[in-house]
Amino acid sequence: MATNLEAFADYLQKEKNYSPHTACAYVKDVFDFQNYNMVNFEQENVDCVEYAQIRSWIVFLVEDGLSAISVNRKIASLKAFYKFLLKIKQIEVSPLLKHKSLKVSKKIQIPFSEKELLGVLESIESEEGFESVRDRLLVELLYSTGIRRSELIHLRLDAVDFSNSTIKVLGKRNKERIIPVLAVVLKQMRLYLKERSGLELIKDTDYFFLTKKGLKLSESFVYRLINSYFSKVSEKVKKSPHMLRHTFATHLLNNGADLNSVKELLGHSSLASTQVYTHNSLLELKKVYAVAHPRGNDDSEV
Numbered sequence: 001m002a003t004n005l006e007a008f009a010d011y012l013q014k015e016k017n018y019s020p021h022t023a024c025a026y027v028k029d030v031f032d033f034q035n036y037n038m039v040n041f042e043q044e045n046v047d048c049v050e051y052a053q054i055r056s057w058i059v060f061l062v063e064d065g066l067s068a069i070s071v072n073r074k075i076a077s078l079k080a081f082y083k084f085l086l087k088i089k090q091i092e093v094s095p096l097l098k099h100k101s102l103k104v105s106k107k108i109q110i111p112f113s114e115k116e117l118l119g120v121l122e123s124i125e126s127e128e129g130f131e132s133v134r135d136r137l138l139v140e141l142l143y144s145t146g147i148r149r150s151e152l153i154h155l156r157l158d159a160v161d162f163s164n165s166t167i168k169v170l171g172k173r174n175k176e177r178i179i180p181v182l183a184v185v186l187k188q189m190r191l192y193l194k195e196r197s198g199l200e201l202i203k204d205t206d207y208f209f210l211t212k213k214g215l216k217l218s219e220s221f222v223y224r225l226i227n228s229y230f231s232k233v234s235e236k237v238k239k240s241p242h243m244l245r246h247t248f249a250t251h252l253l254n255n256g257a258d259l260n261s262v263k264e265l266l267g268h269s270s271l272a273s274t275q276v277y278t279h280n281s282l283l284e285l286k287k288v289y290a291v292a293h294p295r296g297n298d299d300s301e302v
Contacts, residue, residue: 004047005030008084017173019150029077033057047085051095054078058102068102075099110236111247117143119233130195130212135225137188138209142226142241145179146248146266148172149241153217155208162186171267179265249274 005027012023034046036057043049054075061071075096082094117139124136142152151169159168165186166178181189196202202214209217222241230239245266252262263274 004085004090007088008081011084011087012080019174026077026080029074030081032074033078036060047090049095051099054095054099062102068104072101072104075101109238109243109246111250112230112234112236112243114251116230116234117247120229123232124229130199133188133192133195134209135229137185137192138222138225139229139244140185140188141181142244143248144182144185146245146252147179148245148267149219149222152209152241153207153219153222156206157208158206160189160208162190169267175267177264177267 008030009023009027012018012026013020018026030046033054034044037043037046037049037053040056041049041053043053058071058075061074062068066074079094079096079099082091082096085091086094120139121136124132124139138152141147142149145167147155147167147169148171151171154170155167161167165181165183167181168176168178170176196210199210199212199214202210204210204214204216207216211217211221226241226244227239230236230243236243249262249266252265253259259271259274263271266274268274
């Protein structure tokens, strides 16, 4: 079994171009199912199982308090594993062939307002020094480009092209894309690089964003930073780096951007992923429609 898991991890990274972090998460999910199977069905090998065993695990996960989204993610890992076993001809039929994902309630995430963003930027601008300059740029870049937290963390010095006003980021499955950068953000980038050059010691020299100790940023560091700044100006439940990506897409669509263009900027592989942001655009459109149309204030019943 260990051999299959190792081969699976190798397959995910080398053939599917998954990051080591993602591959590790997939393998852990399969390993968790293996442990459950050993305890409840006394079966160590999960290469050949019945769907009833997987369904039993799903029930256990739900009763343990896991959300439908989390359960679906774990089952997606199992699906990928059995697809791999099919590929290497170790099984003939996947036990998840007829499985249907758990229904997930669609909650519309409310993006940050322009006022909230301005409040954060103004609060950082009032301070001086390397960290303040970096933090302001970090917020500006996430909001003005819509890049993912991992893309920001792994942004390299040589990926910033000042002459063409672009940055090159490495997205999911190692897909590169070029993103335009606004003049006001480029100005902040130059200011940051000046402050960066003054650091006493730089260990991670290739990376654009650093801590004051000269190290590459971590995912938890970026999350805490965004959460801390936006907690001061917003009462929204979610105050994460992803919400800035969500805000970027929503604000573009609200101001008339083409859905396909937003898709390319976000690095989505299909429009289906981008269309989730149209819900907020529709809400904004309804408000404008109600105010602008002559019959908008007519609430008499037909």
